[in-house]
Amino acid sequence: MKNRSSLNKPSFWEHLLFLGPASVIFLIVIIIPFCISIRYAFTDWNGVSSQAGFVGLKNFADIFTGKSDFLGAFRFTFIVAFFNVLIMNALGIVMAALLTTKIPFQNGFRVIFYLPNVIGGLILGFVWQFIFINGVPAIGKALHFAPLMTPWLGDELTAYAGIIIVSIWQGMGYVMVIMIAAMTGVSSDLTEAARIDGANARQIFFRIKLPLCMPYITLCLFWTISQAFKMFDLNYSLTKGGPYGSTVSLALNIYNDAFANNKYGLATAESLVFFGIILIITSVQMHFSRKAEEALNG
Amino acid sequence: MTTNKKKSRIIVFIIVLLLALLFVYPLFLIVLNSVKPLAQILTDPLGMPKKMQMAENYQKAFEEIDVLRVVLNTAVLTALSVAGITLLSAMTAYWTQRYPTRFSKLFETLVVLSMLIPFASLMLPLVQVMKALYINNTMFGTVLTYWGIGLAFAFFMMQSAVKGLPVELEESARIDGCSRTKVFFSVIIPLLKPTMVSVILMDMFWIWNDFIVPLIMMNNDRLMTIQLAISRLFGQYSSKWHVALPALVMTMLPIIIVFVLLQKKIMDGVIAGAVKG
Numbered sequence: 001m002k003n004r005s006s007l008n009k010p011s012f013w014e015h016l017l018f019l020g021p022a023s024v025i026f027l028i029v030i031i032i033p034f035c036i037s038i039r040y041a042f043t044d045w046n047g048v049s050s051q052a053g054f055v056g057l058k059n060f061a062d063i064f065t066g067k068s069d070f071l072g073a074f075r076f077t078f079i080v081a082f083f084n085v086l087i088m089n090a091l092g093i094v095m096a097a098l099l100t101t102k103i104p105f106q107n108g109f110r111v112i113f114y115l116p117n118v119i120g121g122l123i124l125g126f127v128w129q130f131i132f133i134n135g136v137p138a139i140g141k142a143l144h145f146a147p148l149m150t151p152w153l154g155d156e157l158t159a160y161a162g163i164i165i166v167s168i169w170q171g172m173g174y175v176m177v178i179m180i181a182a183m184t185g186v187s188s189d190l191t192e193a194a195r196i197d198g199a200n201a202r203q204i205f206f207r208i209k210l211p212l213c214m215p216y217i218t219l220c221l222f223w224t225i226s227q228a229f230k231m232f233d234l235n236y237s238l239t240k241g242g243p244y245g246s247t248v249s250l251a252l253n254i255y256n257d258a259f260a261n262n263k264y265g266l267a268t269a270e271s272l273v274f275f276g277i278i279l280i281i282t283s284v285q286m287h288f289s290r291k292a293e294e295a296l297n298g
Numbered sequence: 299m300t301t302n303k304k305k306s307r308i309i310v311f312i313i314v315l316l317l318a319l320l321f322v323y324p325l326f327l328i329v330l331n332s333v334k335p336l337a338q339i340l341t342d343p344l345g346m347p348k349k350m351q352m353a354e355n356y357q358k359a360f361e362e363i364d365v366l367r368v369v370l371n372t373a374v375l376t377a378l379s380v381a382g383i384t385l386l387s388a389m390t391a392y393w394t395q396r397y398p399t400r401f402s403k404l405f406e407t408l409v410v411l412s413m414l415i416p417f418a419s420l421m422l423p424l425v426q427v428m429k430a431l432y433i434n435n436t437m438f439g440t441v442l443t444y445w446g447i448g449l450a451f452a453f454f455m456m457q458s459a460v461k462g463l464p465v466e467l468e469e470s471a472r473i474d475g476c477s478r479t480k481v482f483f484s485v486i487i488p489l490l491k492p493t494m495v496s497v498i499l500m501d502m503f504w505i506w507n508d509f510i511v512p513l514i515m516m517n518n519d520r521l522m523t524i525q526l527a528i529s530r531l532f533g534q535y536s537s538k539w540h541v542a543l544p545a546l547v548m549t550m551l552p553i554i555i556v557f558v559l560l561q562k563k564i565m566d567g568v569i570a571g572a573v574k575g
Contacts, residue, residue, distance in 0.1 A: 010397050014478050018393035019405060022386045022449060026405075028427060029420070029446020030412045036423035047422075095317075103311045111561050112318045115325075118557040118564075119550055120507025122525045126532050127546055130331070130539060131324045134343040142344065169321070174568065181569045219572055230416055233509045237529065251418035251510070258422050271419040278416050 040268040047264035059269035068263075069245065070270050073253035074277075076160070076246065081228035083164045084171070088224050089217070091168065092175025097205065099176070100183045110180065114173035121170065125237025128166045129153070132238075156246045159239050163247055167234060171227055175220045182216035183209055215289065222285040229278060250274050325550075332356070332543035339539045351540070359544035362535070363527040369552065372523045375437060375512070376505045379444035383452050383501055384494050386445060391456030392486055396468075413450040420447070421514050428515065435518045443515050444505055452497045455571060459493035460486075496567035499560065506553060524549045 041059055045052035063070045095113060099106050116124060132152040140148025152158040186209050194204050210217075232251040235241060241248035241256070248256065254274060258267035331339045333352040338345070359365075390409070394402040424443065425434060433439035463486070471481045487494075505511075509525040516523070522530075528549055535542050557564060 010478055015393075015397070015399070015401075017479065018389045018482075019402060022390045023405060025386070025442060025445050026409065026412070026449060028431070029424065029443055030415065031408070032427055033420045033423035034415065036426060037419065040423065095314075098310055098314050101307065101310050103307060103314060107561075109314055109318055110565070111558060112322060114561075114565065115322070115554065115557065118503050118507075118553055120509065120525060120553075122507070122509040123528060123546060123550060126528060126542070127324060127328055127550075129532075130343075130543065131327060133537075134331075134339065134539070135324070135327050138343045169324075177565050177568055178572050223572070230418070232418070233525075236509070237532070251416070254418050254422075255510075255514075264422060268422055271422060275415055275419040278419075279414050282414050 037268045037271060040265050041272050042269075043265040045265045046262040047258060048262065052265065055265070059266045060273070062266060063270055063273055068257065068266055068270065069248065069253050070250075070273065072245065073248045073250045076248060077229055077231065077250050079160060080164055080167065080231065080249075081225050084167055084228045085221060085224045087164070088168045088172050089175055089220055091172050092220065093179050093210075093217070095172065095176040096179035096183055097209075099180055110177065113176055116170045117173045119170075121231075121233030122237045124166060124170055125234045128162070128169075129238055132162055153239050154243055156243055159243060159247050163235055163238060166238060167228065167231070170234070171224060174223065178216055178220055179213065182213040186212050218285075218289050222281070222289075225281055226278065226285075229281065250277070328543055329547055331539065332547050334540070336538070336540040339543070355540045356544045356548070359541045359548065362541055363531050363545050363549075364522075365545075365548055368522050368524050368527040368549075371437075371521055372506060372525075375440060375444075375521075375523060376502055378437075378441045379448065379505050380498050380501045382441065382445045383448040384497050387449055387452035387456045387497065388487065388490055388494065389482065390449075391453050391460050392482060392490075395457060395460045396465075409450050409453050412447075413454070417447055417510060421510070425514060435516055435521075437516070437521055440512060440515045440521075443511055444501075447511075448501055448505075451571075452501065455493055455497055456490065459490055463489055493570075495563065496570050499564050499567045500571050503553070503557075503564075 040052065042054055042056060043052040044055045044058070059068075062068045066072075099109055103109075119127075136152055137149050140146065150158065152162050190208055190212075191204050194208055199207070230251060231249040232255070235247050235249050236252055239247045241252055250270075251274070254267050254271050257263045257270060327343065330347070331343055332355060333350055334347045334355075335349055335351045338348055342348075390405070394406045428434035428439045428443075431439070433442065467489075468481050468485055471485050472478070476484070507525065509529065512521075512523045512526050513529075516526070528545060531542060531545055
């Protein structure tokens with residue numbers, strides 16, 4: 001009898017063993033810091049002194065009126081996210097379509113295109129720093145093509161382009177791998193039936209394959225958006241936020257304000273607004289992926 | 299019809315091949331220039347090396363960033379973090395699924411919600427907390443950080459794996475007299491192995507390549523990771539490419555080798571993670 005009851009109800013110690021360590025870690029790393037940051041967001045603490053004055057909503061007012069660099073960082077991040085989403089997904093889908101045509105060495109190509117994704121953003125930033133400083137001008141000279149001969153990272157517009165190029169180079173493989181999985185998952189019965197009904201390759205691709213891959217496309221869209229919004233390593237190493245702070249991402253801006261500009265209170269307020277932005281993106285994502293799923297099942 | 303098909307397949311192959319070459323060209327340039335003397339790197343970055351200076355360049359870079367130590371540090375940090383994340387996520391995902399209580403429901407909700415918090419929103423006060431616990435700038439504090447921020451995603455993956463496990467197996471083990479802890483370690487863990495492999499592979503690449511967490515949590519020369527060492531090297535040696543480029547090659551090499559060896563498993567894990575996340 002005793003055996004039976006112990007089958008259904010674990011003891012306190014068993015609960016403690018399984019959930020205790022994780023709960024403590026979670027409390028230390030996530031919950032307490034999050035609560036502290038809410039408190040500091042309303043102060044003018046500089047990160048070092050023992051005193052932190054309560055300033056009410058001043059930090060948030062500074063953020064939204066453009067007195068801090070947050071809006072500039074948001075503009076940069078938004079532009080990068082916009083181009084990344086368009087180009088990375090389009091390229092990824094095209095590459096997936098090309099690689100699923102039963103060409104030889106499919107697997108080898110998949111490895112090559114995914115490769116930049118496993119190298120960290122910091123190292124890739126330094127790799128491309130060399131390419132943009134020395135490689136690109138040399139190529140420009142060899143081709144007699146003037147736009148390639150300028151120092152790309154020294155000008156705002158081309159520095160933007162540089163960061164977008166590198167992040168697409170890094171992330172395209174991810175979209176491609178997901179889309180290859182999606183496309184090979186489309187039942188060959190369906191495409192075969194369409195072929196028998198007289199559909200050509202293009203019709204099969206646009207009318208059958210792509211619509212069926214919609215949930216995966218949604219997934220990739222939001223992955224690319226959130227990757228762009230969380231950018232830190234890449235612009236830290238590639239441009240250091242320059243020229244003139246034009247390529248500072250949201251995360252790098254928080255880091256700079258806290259550790260370089262000694263505006264700890266402001267930085268925590270910025271980090272809360274940053275959290276709000278990510279929250280909105282994720283909520284929209286959940287809404288859309290649920291809709292996509294319903295459409296697929298319904 | 300078939301010759302047409304063959305032709306179009308060859309054209310596609312050539313297009314893809316050209317794109318692949320273009321894709322790896324930047325990495326090729328890095329390797330190519332890493333064996334040249336500085337003068338030629340600056341004047342002729344595209345040409346073949348006129349004078350091989352591989353030994354000198356690589357030796358200088360090797361000493362400059364203390365490659366063995368930083369690789370070892372990164373490996374230890376990654377191994378401890380990944381092991382902890384995997385174990386903690388398996389335990390909590392299993393327990394909250396099998397023995398739900400009011401507390402476990404709260405735990406589950408908070409962990410899943412924490413996936414929404416970007417690290418940049420936690421990093422500033424986290425340093426304060428670690429200071430208060432006297433573990434700031436230590437390996438342990440950094441590992442603890444990864445356990446905390448890595449838990450949510452791994453928990454999510456484990457949870458969907460646990461949902462698919464048959465309860466009958468555990469029940470018969472329990473009737474045979476196994477304790478709950480024993481059931482977990484000898485029945486559940488083997489069943490969760492495929493998911494654990496996915497979690498390990500994904501988190502391994504994340505932590506190995508991560509820069510922001512060590513930058514903030516581990517300001518300690520003895521514990522320097524690959525990413526920190528490279529970042530410092532570029533601060534000091536910007537435009538001394540004959541040292542910086544070999545350093546880049548040496549630090550990229552381990553991760554590329556691991557990726558090529560485990561590529562099938564890694565990409566399966568990426569797909570599984572994307573679909574469940």
